[in-house]
Amino acid sequence: MSISISPAPPKTEASATGSGPPARHDPPIIVFERVSKSYPNGVSAVQDVSFTVRPRDFVFVVGASGAGKSTIIRLLIREETATKGHVLVEGQDLARIRHRHLPRLRRKMGIVFQDFKLLPKLTVAQNVAFAIQVTDPGRSYLKEKVGEALYIVGLEDKLNSYPTELSGGEQQRVAIARALIHRPRIFLADEPTGNLDPDAGWGIVQLLLQINHRGATVVMATHNREVVDLSRRRVLAMEGGRLIRDEQEGHYLKDGEANL
Ligand SMILES: Nc1ncnc2c1ncn2[C@@H]1O[C@H](COP(=O)(O)OP(=O)(O)OP(=O)(O)O)[C@@H](O)[C@H]1O
Numbered sequence: 179m180s181i182s183i184s185p186a187p188p189k190t191e192a193s194a195t196g197s198g199p200p201a202r203h204d205p206p207i208i209v210f211e212r213v214s215k216s217y218p219n220g221v222s223a224v225q226d227v228s229f230t231v232r233p234r235d236f237v238f239v240v241g242a243s244g245a246g247k248s249t250i251i252r253l254l255i256r257e258e259t260a261t262k263g264h265v266l267v268e269g270q271d272l273a274r275i276r277h278r279h280l281p282r283l284r285r286k287m288g289i290v291f292q293d294f295k296l297l298p299k300l301t302v303a304q305n306v307a308f309a310i311q312v313t314d315p316g317r318s319y320l321k322e323k324v325g326e327a328l329y330i331v332g333l334e335d336k337l338n339s340y341p342t343e344l345s346g347g348e349q350q351r352v353a354i355a356r357a358l359i360h361r362p363r364i365f366l367a368d369e370p371t372g373n374l375d376p377d378a379g380w381g382i383v384q385l386l387l388q389i390n391h392r393g394a395t396v397v398m399a400t401h402n403r404e405v406v407d408l409s410r411r412r413v414l415a416m417e418g419g420r421l422i423r424d425e426q427e428g429h430y431l432k433d434g435e436a437n438l
């Protein structure tokens with residue numbers, strides 16, 4: 179498999195928006211403190227997992243199918259709650275957030291999935307606007323926000339297209355634009371390249387690296403060995419629900435490790 183797109187953006191240079199490098203000394207934006215998650219059917223999806231993520235860090239969560247990657251993402255958006263331990267976002271214990279305050283938590287986060295979850299009967303602009311239409315009906319404001327999000331993902335010329343008229347990579351970009359609309363501080367991606375060919379997948383990872391460079395913290399769950407090895411970012415490796423490796427500028431596999 180060959181990837182022909184230009185390399186990942188630099189990690190340490192200040193960006194045009196002035197966000198700068200990861201904030202090593204700021205308090206962590208995400209904390210997993212001895213977290214376990216058992217599903218009602220008894221499956222232990224995550225077992226005694228601890229890690230912290232600093233603001234503006236970029237983290238890959240890797241591991242074989244069933245290793246617990248998506249469960250980590252679901253715990254972060256409080257779609258699931260930890261059976262043991264604590265998950266904190268910006269210092270707030272997610273278990274303590276009342277149900278009615280969950281939308282506020284989720285507005286801090288952008289999230290994209292393997293399947294793009296676009297609404298087929300809405301145009302690109304309408305899909306992107308959908309998330310704020312309810313709270314911010316002001317037309318010019320909405321147009322400006324949608325334009326800005328589509329500009330970031332490089333699709334400002336596709337405003338009026340429908341999802342079926344776009345390639346998979348473009349559809350994922352629309353999903354990313356939609357997730358960017360609230361300017362989230364944390365961007366979560368669960369297998370965002372899973373349905374894409376290598377070039378389109380690498381394009382999406384580059385976009386996430388760019389979003390990180392603009393100041394967001396990014397956590398990306400993936401099976402995609404090549405993009406992890408090319409990006410040289412932090413790697414959290416999961417196996418059977420356990421965190422087996424936490425490495426800065428890591429690889430998908432550790433030397434000598436069996437294929438995940
Ligand atoms: N809602 C659920 N109810 C019961 N078991 C679940 C549920 N979701 C996941 N599991 C189980 O928990 C374990 C971890 O699943 P998870 O989806 O987190 O893995 P994953 O690493 O994301 O896998 P994949 O790479 O296939 O997406 C698996 O054994 C899975 O079968």
Ligand SMILES: [Mg+2]
Nearest residue numbers: 247248249368
């Ligand atoms: Mg998964």
